[in-house]
Amino acid sequence: MIMIDGPAELGGELAIQGAKNSTLPLLAAALLCKGQTVLHNCPNLSDVDTAVRILEHLGCRCRREGHDLTVDSGMNDCEIPEELMRGMRSSIVFLGAMIARCGRARLCSPGGCELGPRPIDLHLSSLRRLGVEIDESGGWLTCQAPEGVQGAYVSLSFPSVGATENLILAAVCGKGTTIIANAAREPEICDLAEYLNRCGGRVYGAGESCVIIDGVKELFGSEHRVMPDRIATVTYMAAAAVTGGNITLRDVDNAHILPMLSPFEEAGCEVRQLGGSLNIMAPRPLGAVKHIRTMPYPGFPTDAQPPVMAMAAVGQGTSVFVENIFESRYRHAEGLQRMGAKIKVEGKVAVIEGVERLTGASVEAADLRGGAALVVAGLAAQGRTLVGGTEYICRGYENLAGGLADLGARIREV
Ligand code: EPZ
Numbered sequence: 001m002i003m004i005d006g007p008a009e010l011g012g013e014l015a016i017q018g019a020k021n022s023t024l025p026l027l028a029a030a031l032l033c034k035g036q037t038v039l040h041n042c043p044n045l046s047d048v049d050t051a052v053r054i055l056e057h058l059g060c061r062c063r064r065e066g067h068d069l070t071v072d073s074g075m076n077d078c079e080i081p082e083e084l085m086r087g088m089r090s091s092i093v094f095l096g097a098m099i100a101r102c103g104r105a106r107l108c109s110p111g112g113c114e115l116g117p118r119p120i121d122l123h124l125s126s127l128r129r130l131g132v133e134i135d136e137s138g139g140w141l142t143c144q145a146p147e148g149v150q151g152a153y154v155s156l157s158f159p160s161v162g163a164t165e166n167l168i169l170a171a172v173c174g175k176g177t178t179i180i181a182n183a184a185r186e187p188e189i190c191d192l193a194e195y196l197n198r199c200g201g202r203v204y205g206a207g208e209s210c211v212i213i214d215g216v217k218e219l220f221g222s223e224h225r226v227m228p229d230r231i232a233t234v235t236y237m238a239a240a241a242v243t244g245g246n247i248t249l250r251d252v253d254n255a256h257i258l259p260m261l262s263p264f265e266e267a268g269c270e271v272r273q274l275g276g277s278l279n280i281m282a283p284r285p286l287g288a289v290k291h292i293r294t295m296p297y298p299g300f301p302t303d304a305q306p307p308v309m310a311m312a313a314v315g316q317g318t319s320v321f322v323e324n325i326f327e328s329r330y331r332h333a334e335g336l337q338r339m340g341a342k343i344k345v346e347g348k349v350a351v352i353e354g355v356e357r358l359t360g361a362s363v364e365a366a367d368l369r370g371g372a373a374l375v376v377a378g379l380a381a382q383g384r385t386l387v388g389g390t391e392y393i394c395r396g397y398e399n400l401a402g403g404l405a406d407l408g409a410r411i412r413e414v
Contacts, residue, residue: 002387004378005410010245017043017398018226022188025165027051030071032097037221042069043398050087080107096170104144114367116327122163151176159184159296172201174215183211186297195224230256231303238307242380244284263289288317306373313341315354332370335363365389368396
C-alpha cells in the first residue's frame with residue numbers, strides 16, 4: 001500500500017512517462033510487423049509486462065533496457081491462454097494483429113473489469129465485416145479469416161478506442177481498402193497510425209472520425225517513441241491543484257491536455273504551456289470545479305474524471321460530474337467519502353460539495369484511476385492516509401509514489 005502524510009505542498013519538476021494506452025496497441029503492432037520493433041519512452045508498468053508475456057507466448061522475443069523495449073517479431077502460436085487474458089482485459093487489442101499476421105486467433109473472452117462490463121460487441125461485429133469468422137462459444141473467441149482480411153466499410157455505433165485500434169491492426173495488411181466511420185479520435189490512435197505508416201502501412205485520417213486504411217502486403221518493424229501519457233499528466237496536475245502547489249511537468253504533449261484544462265482554470269489554477277513543458281500554480285484554497293461531463297476525445301476524458309473529482313472534493317463550491325463512458329466509474333467516491341468528502345452519486349451523476357479539509361484515512365483502490373484519485377486526495381488530507389490496492393495503480397503509473405515524493409510529498413510505498 002501507499003502511505004501519505006498530508007497535507008503536502010508540491011513543488012519542483014517531474015518528467016512524464018510514456019503513455020500506457022499507446023504502448024499496448026503499439027505492442028500489438030510489433031506483433032504484426034515482421035522483424036524488429038524498438039519502442040522508446042516505453043513506461044515500466046505491470047500492464048506492459050503482461051503484454052510482453054503475451055507477445056513472448058505467441059513467439060516474439062522481447063528485451064527491455066530502461067525505457068527502451070525491443071520486440072523481435074515471430075509467431076508460432078495464435079492462442080492467448082486464459083491466465084494471460086485474465087491479467088489484462090485490454091489484451092483484446094491483440095486480436096486484430098493476430099488475425100492479420102496468421103489468419104486466425106483464439107483467446108478467451110476478456111472478463112469485465114472494475115469499471116463494469118466491458119463488452120466487445122463492436123470489436124467482433126467490425127471484424128466480421130472484414131470477413132473474419134468468429135465463434136463465441138464456451139467463453140472463448142475462435143477466429144479465422146480463410147480468405148484473409150477483406151477491406152470493407154465499417155461504421156462504429158460508438159467511437160470505441162479499442163475497436164478502432166483492432167480494426168486498424170486487422171485492416172492494415174488486409175486486401176483492399178477499409179473505411180472506418182465514427183472512429184475514435186483519441187491521440188493514442190494517431191500514435192498507432194504514425195508507427196504503422198513508418199513500417200510501410202497506409203493509414204489515413206487517424207485522429208478524425210473517418211479513418212481510411214489501404215491494405216499493404218506486409219509491414220517491417222522500425223523505431224518509435226511512445227507519446228507522453230496525458231492521463232499521468234493530468235493526475236500530477238490534480239496533485240498540484242489540491243496542495244496549492246507549483247510544479248513543472250516535462251516531456252508533455254500539451255495539445256493532448258487542452259480538453260482537460262478548463263476545470264483547473266475554473267478553480268483558479270494558472271497553467272502555462274511551453275513546448276514540451278507544462279507549469280501549474282494552484283491557489284490556496286482551490287476554487288470550485290464546476291461541471292464535468294466525460295465524452296470521447298476531444299471531449300473531457302473519462303480517465304481524468306477520478307483525479308479531478310479529488311480536486312472537486314476540496315474545491316470551494318459544488319461540482320456536478322456526469323460519467324458518460326463507463327457504467328461504474330465512481331468507486332473512488334467511497335474512499336473519498338471516508339476521508340470526509342461530501343459526494344452524492346446517482347447513477348452516472350455525482351454531486352460534490354467541496355470541504356475545507358479532508359482527513360487521512362485507510363482506503364482501498366478499486367481500479368487504476370480511482371486509486372490515483374485516492375492518492376491525490378491523501379496529499380491534501382490532514383494526517384495519514386493508507387491507500388490499499390496499489391496493484392491497480394502500478395498498472396498505469398510508473399512509480400506514482402516516487403514521482404510525488406520527488407515533488408515534495410511525504411509519501412512512500414509500504
Ligand atoms: C480505452 O479503453 C482505454 N484503455 C481506457 O483507459 C479508456 O478509459 C477508454 O479507452 C476510453 O477512453 C486502453 O486504451 C487500454 P472504449 P477501451 O472501447 O478501448 C463501450 C485506463 O484507465 N464499448 O472506447 O476499452 C465500453 O463498454 C483505461 O487507462 C462497447 O459497448 O474503451 C465503454 O462504455 C480505463 N462495445 C465505452 O464503449 C465495445 O465493443 C468506451 O469503451 C467496446 C466498447
